[in-house]
Amino acid sequence: MPQFTTKRRVRHAAADMFALVADVERYPEFVPFCRSMKTRRRGHDARGRETFVCEMVVAYKLIRETFTTRVTLDTEASQIHVDYLSGPFNRLENRWSFRPVTERRCDVEFFLTYEFRSRALAMVMGAMFEVVFRRFADAFEARADRIYVDRGAQS
Helix, strand or coil: CCEEEEEECCCHHHHHHHHHHHCCHHHHHHHHCCEEEEEEEEEEEEEEEEEEEEEEEEEECCEEEEEEEEEECCCCEEEEEEEEEEEEEEEEEEEEEEEEECCCCCEEEECCCCCCCHHHHHHHHHHHHHHHHHHHHHHHHHHHHHHHHHHHHHC
């Protein structure tokens, strides 16, 4: 099963990066290929962690897919877990981890494993999936630079 992992040291606090990734409603503003993101339900799991179900529409050229995930915000562990519920995959698992390095720097790790339901879609998307997710990771870092760099300069 294909997977993608990237780890980056960024010049932003772990809490700021966590908040940026957790703000899923803003994804269409800066995430490549994300056309819409709607939060369907919010709540808390048995461990008290905030959870929500969201529906994301992604599009690239003639391909347009919708999938639904459950997002769990684990603030104690500085992790965000994304569990697949429905859409074009047999399996999709996504995890973000945020580790402070200094007060204003952190390591951000992004992990994704997936398997497309359709063999044809897997052939079309498979070759470019890693490139797409590198751009995806780049977009989060660039967004953080736009939002947090001025605040960091003032501190």
